[in-house]
Amino acid sequence: MSQFELDLTASPLGSASECLQLLTSWRRVDAIRPLDLAFASQLAQMCEAAKLRIEPITVLLSAIASQHLSDGHVCIDLRKMFERPERFINIAPASSQHLVAEQAPINLRQLLASTSLSQCLKSLESCCAVSTSAQNMAPLALKGTRLYLSRYYHYELKIAQGIRARLPTPSDINAFSHDCAGALKQAIDVLFEQKDRLYAASQMHACALAARSRFAIITGGPGTGKTTTVVKLLAALQSIAGSVTASDGAGKKLNIALAAPTGKAAARLNQSISSSVKRLPLAQLPGHVGVNDIPQKVSTLHRILGSRGASQGFTYNKHNPLAIDVLVIDEASMVDVSMMAAVIEALKPDARLILLGDKDQLASVDAGAVLGQLAEGAHLNNYSKDTSNYLEAMTGVPALVQSDAQAPNDQASKVSTNKTLAQNVAMLNHSFRFDANSGIGQLAKMVNRGALDSRLLDDLNNKRLADALSLQSDFSKEDGAGIQAFVDHIKDGSPRMFANEGKGRMQNNQHIEPPVGYGAYLSLLDAAQSELRPDSSDEQWDALAQKVLDCFQRFQVLSAMRNGPYGVEALNIMMQKALIPAAKLAAQGSFYEGRPLLVTRNDYNLGLTNGDVGMVIWRYVTNKQGKSERVARVAFESEQDDGKIRWFSPSRLLEVETVFAMTVHKSQGSEFEHACFVLPERVNPVVSKELVYTAITRAKYWISIVSPNDRIFKDAIKNPINRESGLEIDD
Numbered sequence: 018m019s020q021f022e023l024d025l026t027a028s029p030l031g032s033a034s035e036c037l038q039l040l041t042s043w044r045r046v047d048a049i050r051p052l053d054l055a056f057a058s059q060l061a062q063m064c065e066a067a068k069l070r071i072e073p074i075t076v077l078l079s080a081i082a083s084q085h086l087s088d089g090h091v092c093i094d095l096r097k098m099f100e101r102p103e104r105f106i107n108i109a110p111a112s113s114q115h116l117v118a119e120q121a122p123i124n125l126r127q128l129l130a131s132t133s134l135s136q137c138l139k140s141l142e143s144c145c146a147v148s149t150s151a152q153n154m155a156p157l158a159l160k161g162t163r164l165y166l167s168r169y170y171h172y173e174l175k176i177a178q179g180i181r182a183r184l185p186t187p188s189d190i191n192a193f194s195h196d197c198a199g200a201l202k203q204a205i206d207v208l209f210e211q212k213d214r215l216y217a218a219s220q221m222h223a224c225a226l227a228a229r230s231r232f233a234i235i236t237g238g239p240g241t242g243k244t245t246t247v248v249k250l251l252a253a254l255q256s257i258a259g260s261v262t263a264s265d266g267a268g269k270k271l272n273i274a275l276a277a278p279t280g281k282a283a284a285r286l287n288q289s290i291s292s293s294v295k296r297l298p299l300a301q302l303p304g305h306v307g308v309n310d311i312p313q314k315v316s317t318l319h320r321i322l323g324s325r326g327a328s329q330g331f332t333y334n335k336h337n338p339l340a341i342d343v344l345v346i347d348e349a350s351m352v353d354v355s356m357m358a359a360v361i362e363a364l365k366p367d368a369r370l371i372l373l374g375d376k377d378q379l380a381s382v383d384a385g386a387v388l389g390q391l392a393e394g395a396h397l398n399n400y401s402k403d404t405s406n407y408l409e410a411m412t413g414v415p416a417l418v419q420s421d422a423q424a425p426n427d428q429a430s431k432v433s434t435n436k437t438l439a440q441n442v443a444m445l446n447h448s449f450r451f452d453a454n455s456g457i458g459q460l461a462k463m464v465n466r467g468a469l470d471s472r473l474l475d476d477l478n479n480k481r482l483a484d485a486l487s488l489q490s491d492f493s494k495e496d497g498a499g500i501q502a503f504v505d506h507i508k509d510g511s512p513r514m515f516a517n518e519g520k521g522r523m524q525n526n527q528h529i530e531p532p533v534g535y536g537a538y539l540s541l542l543d544a545a546q547s548e549l550r551p552d553s554s555d556e557q558w559d560a561l562a563q564k565v566l567d568c569f570q571r572f573q574v575l576s577a578m579r580n581g582p583y584g585v586e587a588l589n590i591m592m593q594k595a596l597i598p599a600a601k602l603a604a605q606g607s608f609y610e611g612r613p614l615l616v617t618r619n620d621y622n623l624g625l626t627n628g629d630v631g632m633v634i635w636r637y638v639t640n641k642q643g644k645s646e647r648v649a650r651v652a653f654e655s656e657q658d659d660g661k662i663r664w665f666s667p668s669r670l671l672e673v674e675t676v677f678a679m680t681v682h683k684s685q686g687s688e689f690e691h692a693c694f695v696l697p698e699r700v701n702p703v704v705s706k707e708l709v710y711t712a713i714t715r716a717k718y719w720i721s722i723v724s725p726n727d728r729i730f731k732d733a734i735k736n737p738i739n740r741e742s743g744l745e746i747d748d
Contacts, residue, residue, distance in 0.1 A: 034061070036057075036061075036074075036076040037054075037057065037058055037076060040057055043080075046108060048108050049106075050083075053080040053081075054080060056079055056166075057080040060079050060146055061076050069145045071146055072140040074132070075146055075147060075157070078141070079146075079157060081093060082164050082165065085105065088702070089380060089381070089384050089385070089386070089738075090740055091173060091385050091742045091744070092163040092741055092743055093163070093164050094163050095163070095164060098125075099129060102124065102128075102129055105125055106124060107124075134162070141164065142159065144157075147164075148167060148170075155167055158171075160743055163743045168355075172357075172385075175358040175361050176744060177744060178361075179362070179370075180232050180361070180438070183231035184232055184437050184441060185231070185441075197228070197229075197260075197261055198410070198411065200256055200260035201224075201225065201256075201257055202410070204253040204256040204302055204304075205224060205412055208297070208298070209249070214413075214414065216449070217242070217447070219237075220445060221414060222443055223250070223443035223445060224249055224250045224253055225407065225408050226440070227371055227443070228253055228254060230369075230441045232369070232441055233370075233371050233372070234372045234373075234388070234441065235371065235373050235445065236374060236375060236388070236442070236445070237375065238377065238714065239450055239451070239688075239714040240450020241448050243347075243373050244289040244290065244347070244373075246445060247371065247373050248290060248294055250371070251273055252299065252302060252311055255271060255273075255302075255310040256302040259303070259305050259306060260303045260304040270310050272340065272342045273341065274316070274321060274339070274344050274345070275315040275316070275345050276315065276316055276317065276318045276346050277317060277346070278317065278349075278356070279351065279626060279628035279685075279686050280628050280629045282687075283317050283626075284315075285686060286315045286347045287313070287315045290311075291313050299311075317626050318356060319619060321333075321339070321344075322339075322360070322363055334362055335362045337363075338364060338365045343369040344360070344364060345371045346360070346370070346372050346373065348374050349387070350379065350388045351381050351685050353383035354385030354387055354742075355383065355385075357385070372388055372391070372392075374388050375714070376388055376392040378685065378710065378714070379707045379708055379738075380707070384740075385744075386738075390740075391438065391442070394442075395442045395443070396444050398417045399439040400439065404416070452524075455483075456484045457714075457718075457720050460720070461710060461713050461714050463734070464706055464710045464713060464734050465706075467734060469731055474730075477722070480515070480516070482516070483522060484716075484718060484720065485719070485721070485722070486514050486721050486722070487730070488503070488506060488511075488514070488722070488723045489723075489726060489727065490502045490725070491726070493582070499725070500591065503695075503723060504591070506534065506693065507677075507693060509533065509536050510531075510532035510533045511532070511721065515532060519532050522718070524718065530718075532718070532719040533690070535596055536596075538569040538611070539611050541568055542610060545561050548561075549561060550637070551637040551645035552645075558634075562662045565634065565652075566630070566652065570630065571689065571690040572690065573689040573692055574592070574693045575680070575681050575684050575692055575694045576680055576681070576697075577681060577695070583695050583696065585678045585680055588677065588695065589675045589676070589677050589678050592678065593675065597609055608651075608667040610634060610635045612675060613630060613631070613632055614630065614631045614676060615628070615629070615673060615674050615675075616628065616629040616673055618671070624663070625653065628683060628687075630653075631665075633667070634649075636648070636664075651666075651667055652664055681711050684711070687715060688715055689715055689716060689717060690719060691716065691719040693721045694709075694712040694713065695723045696729045696730060697725075697729070698725050700736055702736075705736050705737060705738045706734050
């Protein structure tokens with residue numbers, strides 16, 4: 018027996034090699050991925066090659082930790098695993114029968130029955146493949162009862178250290194009050210008009226909190242004015258910088274950068290920032306703040322950090338930090354733990370980091386839920402008396418103070434351990450988009466609470482809400498009635514199904530157009546056939562593309578899934594067949610006119626990023642022979658809010674897919690006048706409360722929820738996501 022193996026009597030799992038055999042059997046029934054098995058195997062082989070002993074429990078847990086990483090968990094909590102093993106490895110009954118036939122252990126509970134948490138921890142602590150200290154490097158890391166793949170432990174460590182170093186101490190706060198409070202108070206008085214202060218109190222408090230710290234989080238639901246707030250905050254910071262440094266004749270302003278996780282989110286923020294900056298009363302601010310002091314160009318995080326490809330890291334890092342004083346990240350809920358660690362590492366020690374986003378939205382596609390975890394207690398207003406006094410002094414509006422005793426039992430302990438962080442987290446609580454009668458707003462609140470409101474659901478199902486409706490559409494019906502009902506809906510948006518046919522609605526003193534479907538943009542393209550000719554100018558084609566893109570993005574089908582009859586792939590095929598004539602498909606091929614395209618991978622050579630949406634338009638171009646011919650081109654909006662259109666030959670686009678339907682994950686950072694959310698036939702771990710909330714809040718004016726039956730929506734609301742993490746910012 019080699020040192021790599023253990024005596025069967027010493028472990029309920031047998032030897033490491035026998036553990037690998039078990040994992041192989043689990044792999045055959047899809048309980049784990051090939052990658053998980055390969056990681057465990059490589060770990061065992063590495064120890065064997067070094068003639069080092071490895072416990073089989075370590076081999077087993079390495080595969081489980083790897084598998085849970087794919088579900089977004091940064092680590093596994095071994096205490097929870099011993100309490101409920103079936104949540105970590107769940108083998109279907111049919112697969113269990115197959116394992117019985119192989120005489121293999123059926124499930125994780127059986128394997129753990131003859132050991133204990135303390136024995137498991139002791140085995141891990143003594144294992145050469147497991148590090149228990151931040152200074153030691155090993156493939157796995159153990160922190161308390163949490164087991165990590167080592168690099169993810171260090172990601173969380175970097176984030177915690179970077180944030181902790183930026184939180185103000187009492188002496189910092191006093192120094193700020195002495196040097197900068199006057200300029201900040203004056204700036205807030207100028208930026209927030211008296212008539213708006215009743216509804217903008219939380220915005221003013223957010224500005225005051227973020228102005229005194231090198232780290233801040235501003236979170237809030239849809240329409241609460243996150244972008245407006247951060248623009249005013251940046252104006253206030255520049256006002257303070259100009260006022261304080263002007264005393265020595267310098268008047269040096271801050272170098273500010275704006276970022277978003279995706280190109281789509283960056284483009285949307287560009288538009289919001291530009292319009293918000295134009296409304297600022299800069300001339301009245303102290304410190305001589307000019308329009309050029311507030312940046313209006315938003316880049317993706319990959320571009321700011323200088324992406325060098327998936328395996329080569331970033332140009333900017335701890336050895337080559339970014340030359341900026343303030344970094345604002347919008348849609349921060351989409352930032353995973355590895356990207357947030359890279360951001361922290363690339364900032365100068367004295368640089369400010371401001372995270373902006375909705376803490377209740379879906380977390381990042383990759384591992385981690387950084388914003389959601391850091392801002393978990395934001396709604397509790399867990400401010401100290403000193404912070405409350407400071408906020409009132411800066412804004413003239415008292416801040417609500419929520420004691421730990423008033424916090425819900427499941428949150429009090431976690432919130433109380435992060436009191437220092439809580440002094441730098443602000444939640445915007447007034448929605449300027451949705452009033453008390455808004456169905457979208459009411460549904461979002463209900464989903465967020467995770468508590469069903471029977472009256473609201475009854476109004477939704479019986480089409481009594483002005484801006485929201487439920488459409489039961491069972492695609493499995495043999496007569497095809499369910500599919501036909503859905504197809505009819507996506508063609509025109511079903512205004513007849515909304516109250517008063519969607520007419521006469523006002524929102525924020527603005528007239529709202531009735532809901533539309535995809536038929537609206539296709540009609541624009543059809544009309545253009547007779548309007549544009551071979552001699553039409555580039556400006557005319559650009560104008561058409563802009564109109565079509567704007568019209569297309571008034572309506573969007575969102576799906577919870579990629580696969581299955583209600584998933585993105587099947588929906589795109591269904592809608593293509595329903596919306597595009599067969600003759601056009603036969604004549605124009607896969608790049609037919611009117612095909613909407615989603616970029617699925619960054620292409621910096623073309624200036625396209627993951628999430629960009631383009632439209633195939635057949636237009637006239639001059640060929641090499643100098644003759645005009647009609648060919649397929651794909652039109653994309655410019656990243657900047659400059660009204661320009663970028664045209665590409667389809668052959669240059671390497672990673673695109675049809676986007677009549679997109680996943681809810683892909684829709685983050687976007688908003689649509691009318692969002693049509695399609696639920697699958699059954700709830701699974703993907704169909705969660707957070708996913709439903711995110712889908713509903715993509716809708717600006719209208720939401721339609723399509724599902725096979727009304728149970729699915731209710732079950733999804735009661736299915737929250739809980740990503741495992743050890744990220745804590747201790748006092």
